[in-house]
Amino acid sequence: MIVRRIAFFDVDETLIDLKSMFSFRGFYFRQLWGQESGAKAERAAARRIEHQVLQGHERSTINTLFYEDFRDHQPELVSEAVETWYAQERARPGFFIQPALDALQAHQRCGDEVAFVSGSATQFLAPLAAELGVSHVLANRLEMHRGRFTGQLIPPQTIGVGKRQAALSLMSELSAEPNNCFAYGDHLSDLPLLMSVGTPTVVARDPALIQHARQHGWPILWPAIATQGGKP
Incomplete structure (x- = not known):
C-alpha cells in the first residue's frame, strides 16, 4: 500500500521573507496611480489595518478587511501586476527563507505532495507556486461579479x-x-495547521511559537541572513 504524505507550508515569512499580501498591494497601488498617489493610498490602507490591530481584532477580521481594497478591480490587471511584482521581488537577495525552501525541495525529492496554506490570495501566490512546482495552493479566493x-x-x-x-x-x-x-509555519496563528499533522516544524520568527515548539519537542528551522538571492 502506498503511503500518501503531504507537506503543508505557510508562505509569508515561512518560505519567503515578506508578507506577499502587503508587499503586492503597495506595488499595485503605485503601479495604478503613480508613486506619490499610490504610496498615499497604501498608507491609508495600512492605517485602517493598524487601527484594527490596535482594537484587538483577530487576524481573520484583519485579513477580510485587507481584501476590501480590491473591490471593483479587474482580475486581469491584478494578475498582470502580480507577475511584474513577483519578478521584481524574486530578484531581490534573500527572497527565499533557505531552510524552508530546502525542506520543501527535500519533500518533493521524496515524492511527497506539497501544498501552500496561506492567508494570502491564490492570485498573489500563483507565480511562486509555478516556479516551485506546487500544485496545491490552499489560499484565499477573491469573489468576482460581472468581471470584477x-x-x-x-x-x-x-x-x-x-x-x-x-x-x-x-x-x-x-x-x-x-x-x-x-x-511548516512561523506564527502562533499557524498552530491549528501545525497541530493537524504528525510532524510540525516551526520557522523561527515568533517567540511565542518558538517557545511552544521547544515545549513540545518540535523541530525548529533557524533562518540565516542571506547575502544573495536563492535559486529553487
Missing part, C-alpha cells in the same frame, strides 16, 4: 483554524493520514 472583484472572499478563509480545515480537507481528498503528514 467584489472585495469579499469565497469561503473558507484560509487563516487560523481555516488553515487547519483546508489541510484536513486536502488530506481527506488525497487519502493521506494526518500522522504521516508535515506542516
